[in-house]
Amino acid sequence: MARVVVVGAGIAGLSAAIHAVSSGHHVVLLEKKTKIGGRGTSQNIDGFSLHYGPHLVDKSGPFFRMCKKLSRVKPDVKSIRLDKIEVTGHGPIRPVGNIKQAALNKRAIRKRSRTNPYYQALIFLSNWGIEDNEYRVNSVVKSRLCVSNEGWIGLIGRLGAALDEVGVLIETRCEVVTIDGHQVHLKDGRNFSCDAVILACGPNGAKQILQPINGDLAEQKFSQLETSVASCVELGLDSRPMAGKHCLIDLEQNAAIIDYAAIQPKLNDTGSHISAIMVSEQSSNSSERLEELLNQHIAGWSKHIITDLRQSRIAVGYSNRINFDAFAKHHILLAGAWVQSDYALSDAAADTGKRAAKGIAGIL
Numbered sequence: 407m408a409r410v411v412v413v414g415a416g417i418a419g420l421s422a423a424i425h426a427v428s429s430g431h432h433v434v435l436l437e438k439k440t441k442i443g444g445r446g447t448s449q450n451i452d453g454f455s456l457h458y459g460p461h462l463v464d465k466s467g468p469f470f471r472m473c474k475k476l477s478r479v480k481p482d483v484k485s486i487r488l489d490k491i492e493v494t495g496h497g498p499i500r501p502v503g504n505i506k507q508a509a510l511n512k513r514a515i516r517k518r519s520r521t522n523p524y525y526q527a528l529i530f531l532s533n534w535g536i537e538d539n540e541y542r543v544n545s546v547v548k549s550r551l552c553v554s555n556e557g558w559i560g561l562i563g564r565l566g567a568a569l570d571e572v573g574v575l576i577e578t579r580c581e582v583v584t585i586d587g588h589q590v591h592l593k594d595g596r597n598f599s600c601d602a603v604i605l606a607c608g609p610n611g612a613k614q615i616l617q618p619i620n621g622d623l624a625e626q627k628f629s630q631l632e633t634s635v636a637s638c639v640e641l642g643l644d645s646r647p648m649a650g651k652h653c654l655i656d657l658e659q660n661a662a663i664i665d666y667a668a669i670q671p672k673l674n675d676t677g678s679h680i681s682a683i684m685v686s687e688q689s690s691n692s693s694e695r696l697e698e699l700l701n702q703h704i705a706g707w708s709k710h711i712i713t714d715l716r717q718s719r720i721a722v723g724y725s726n727r728i729n730f731d732a733f734a735k736h737h738i739l740l741a742g743a744w745v746q747s748d749y750a751l752s753d754a755a756a757d758t759g760k761r762a763a764k765g766i767a768g769i770l
Contacts, residue, residue: 407431408770410763411590411600413582413615414607416444417469417752418741420565421759422604424472427572429763434598435569436580436590438607443562446752449715454642454674455557456715459722460664460681462486462531463561464545465552467753468760473561476568481561483552484670486531490652493527494703515547527655531662532750534685536634536723539750555672582607585615585738601770604762606741606755609633609724619736627732631744632725634685637692639700641680642712647704648678654703660685661699677712680704685722693718723750730761734769 408431412423415437423435441447448455463470465483473481488500499515501507514522518540520529529535532542532551545551554561569576581593590598605612609631616624646668648654654663666679673679684696693716700707724744731739739762747754747761 408601408766409599410434410602410604410766411436411598412604412606413590414438414444414605414611414742415442415576415578416606416608416742416755417446417562417565418743418745418755418759419444419604419606420562420569421469421472421756422606422741422763423569423574424476424565425760425763426604426766427569427574429766431763431766433574434600435574435576436582436592436598437576437578438581438611440578442566442576442578443559444608445720446558446562446755448557448559450557450559451715452642452713454640454679454713455559456640456642456713457558457681458715458717459636459638459720460662460683461558461752462551462664463554464542464550464753466545466550467749467756469561469752469756470552472756473564477564481564482555482672484555485549485552486546486652486669487549488547490650490668491527491531492651492654493523494654494656494658496523499524499527523657526657530655530657530660531653534634534636534683534722535660536685536725537750541748542750542753553666553670553673555670557673582615584618588737601737602766603738604741604759605738606759606762608742609744612740612742616733616738619738620733623733627728630726631728633721633744634723634725635719636683636685636722637696638681638683638717638720639693639696640715641678641682641707642674642714643678643680643707643710644676644712645706645710646678647707647710648680656699656703659695659699661696663700663703677710680707683722730758731765731769734765737769739765739769
């Protein structure tokens with residue numbers, strides 16, 4: 407049994423802690439913020455569970471499988487449907503009543519035709535256009551990309567409850583400043599002795615911790631990592647401006663508008679829960695451009711706001727991701743959506759958390 411410190415209590419850190427405990431290790435989970443979940447958390451305001459950017463769970467992916475395995479009650483999810491995904495300027499991906507066009511669209515998607523707007527739309531929706539992740543594209547096509555009736559805060563709560571049941575110590579407001587051999591030093595002056603560390607605190611936090619340990623290696627690995635950013639807005643509305651559509655995708659603006667309530671009616675049966683995203687290298691006026699997009703596609707939305715949550719710049723994906731064991735010789739493993747995985751987004755976080763936990767045995 408090893409003493410393991412997991413830094414960061416987002417999806418990657420929670421996954422790492424769960425799998426490390428399952429392997430018989432003693433785990434301490436440290437989180438810098440006041441609550442767990444990271445980007446996977448949400449705020450419950452006026453009856454709406456508002457997220458930090460659009461979140462769609464793949465019910466065949468490692469994150470959902472972990473939530474399902476750890477829970478006595480199966481999560482209630484509803485799938486986003488191709489006939490309710492509209493590509494602006496082209497129409498629905500699977501148009502109802504137009505068998506010929508539906509067949510043409512299906513053929514183009516099956517051939518992975520990158521010049522076809524419908525396939526382009528699936529790439530964008532599956533991974534915000536960052537990588538052509540075939541696994542997640544297939545999840546959209548096969549109706550496996552879903553919205554949970556609990557919101558993400560409910561799914562995160564399942565993981566936290568599972569760790570609490572097995573007695574894992576989760577400490578919030580704990581900022582790690584340095585790692586010195588087998589000692590993890592906190593900003594508040596406390597130290598934790600350990601045999602292995604899993605850094606699941608995001609690329610910026612991980613780089614800051616790793617530079618004093620091996621600056622050349624840290625510079626080499628993190629300089630290759632490319633981060634894609636976006637502006638996002640979550641809206642609780644007392645109207646239904648999308649008229650039952652699940653998603654609108656605007657390829658010209660690298661943007662999408664999702665109505666969670668249309669996909670999962672249990673979230674709200676009278677209004678809409680809108681989540682909009684615009685992926686862009688420009689950050690100076692990204693919020694204004696996103697509002698213009700909403701005005702263009704769901705006119706009048708601003709007159710029906712019950713509550714909202716806006717993010718002008720958030721990380722939504724990574725290219726040239728780092729291997730989970732790049733710093734294994736220092737008894738440090740990495741986990742997160744920025745770490746190399748066959749999966750993307752939350753599934754990459756869950757997958758790399760598991761891989762890091764399983765990799766502990768190899769570095770002791």
